[in-house]
């Protein structure tokens with residue numbers, strides 16, 4: 001699919017030079033959003049504020065003032081980012097009508113460089129899901145085939161980028177939610193090292209694995225967005241320092257050796273997907289990259305561990321939605337207790353309730369040791385196995401998803417089947433390492449994603465390799 005948007009860098013340069021106006025770019029995005037409405041990628045636009053910001057930037061340019069590195073670049077934020085100009089709903093009924101009192105740090109940083117948020121993208125409510133069908137509002141359609149899901153939970157963001165609504169979109173990745181929709185929609189999806197981007201002002205899902213990252217059409221664009229967002233932040237105690245070289249001006253060199261994860265090429269992966277990944281690996285071999293097989297035995301328990309730890313954290317993070325402070329409140333209630341109960345039972349959807357039940361169960365005194373502690377043990381073993389693997393190779397490869405985008409409705413009645421789709425993405429979150437999903441051809445007439453992971457804090461090296469791989473395909 002040809003894009004109407006040049007690279008982020010080219011757009012910003014044109015705005016800085018005065019050859020394109022920010023207002024023109026915002027209108028172009030808003031027109032595209034209206035035109036592609038039937039895909040249901042967008043919950044709301046922030047058009048009034050976006051137009052105002054564009055006028056301010058255009059005035060700064062005409063006054064000869066400095067505008068930022070992302071001057072006039074329109075973007076779309078997943079609707080779990082606090083953003084001014086539209087409600088922040090996380091696609092949940094319980095947050096309907098909630099207007100953000102402040103903006104996410106990531107959004108503030110992008111705005112400080114001149115980027116303009118034009119809309120909020122659909123997601124699985126509270127980012128719980130792999131298809132965007134768990135949104136309380138609507139189901140987003142895959143840009144390549146509107147009978148199929150875009151993946152989730154950042155399905156609206158991935159679809160928005162591939163529908164060409166804006167040059168980039170933001171997503172969150174707690175167990176794969178940037179990479180999976182990138183894979184299903186044919187976008188580049190980047191999940192940074194845990195802590196590299198501040199989570200302040202983003203609706204929390206599972207705080208020990210939540211990460212913010214970009215969805216784009218190219219590695220260079222993803223790197224540019226990351227470069228603006230990355231770094232230590234006083235409002236998020238888990239943030240880490242950015243790499244001194246930053247994340248732009250990537251040389252794009254192939255590594256001399258990579259590892260292919262044995263467990264990721266095993267049974268259960270659609271043979272057509274596997275074929276594309278083997279072809280990608282062969283292309284690397286043809287460029288003299290040494291490819292070795294690496295086994296990470298604890299991966300077999302990663303998904304089970306994730307679906308204990310994640311709901312445990314979810315059940316705690318969702319306790320703040322009590323009908324008193326944010327969004328929806330049930331007005332029929334006569335007592336405070338009744339208000340908590342009624343607001344939560346009418347406000348939360350099925351999946352949020354399922355996770356609250358699982359989470360409180362695995363954390364309850366009788367089951368804590370049997371489930372929660374065991375899952376943490378698996379997590380520790382996984383971290384050790386990844387650390388050991390990164391002693392012998394700098395990168396680990398495999399598919400992003402075991403399949404290509406499935407039909408809308410196909411898995412929604414079977415939560416276990418839906419959870420299984422995350423089988424290849426959750427490990428990077430549990431271990432906290434950076435991971436990217438890159439377009440790697442197609443299978444079943446739908447896009448396939450190649451996943452590459454690197455050791456923690458090696459984001460620059462990962463993006464460098466990803467760029468070289470992209471050039472290999474070009």
Ligand code: GLN
Pocket residue numbers: 127128129130152153172173174175176177178205310422
């Ligand atoms: N699909 C996974 C889940 O439902 C991951 C979600 C995410 O990364 N936000 O938990």
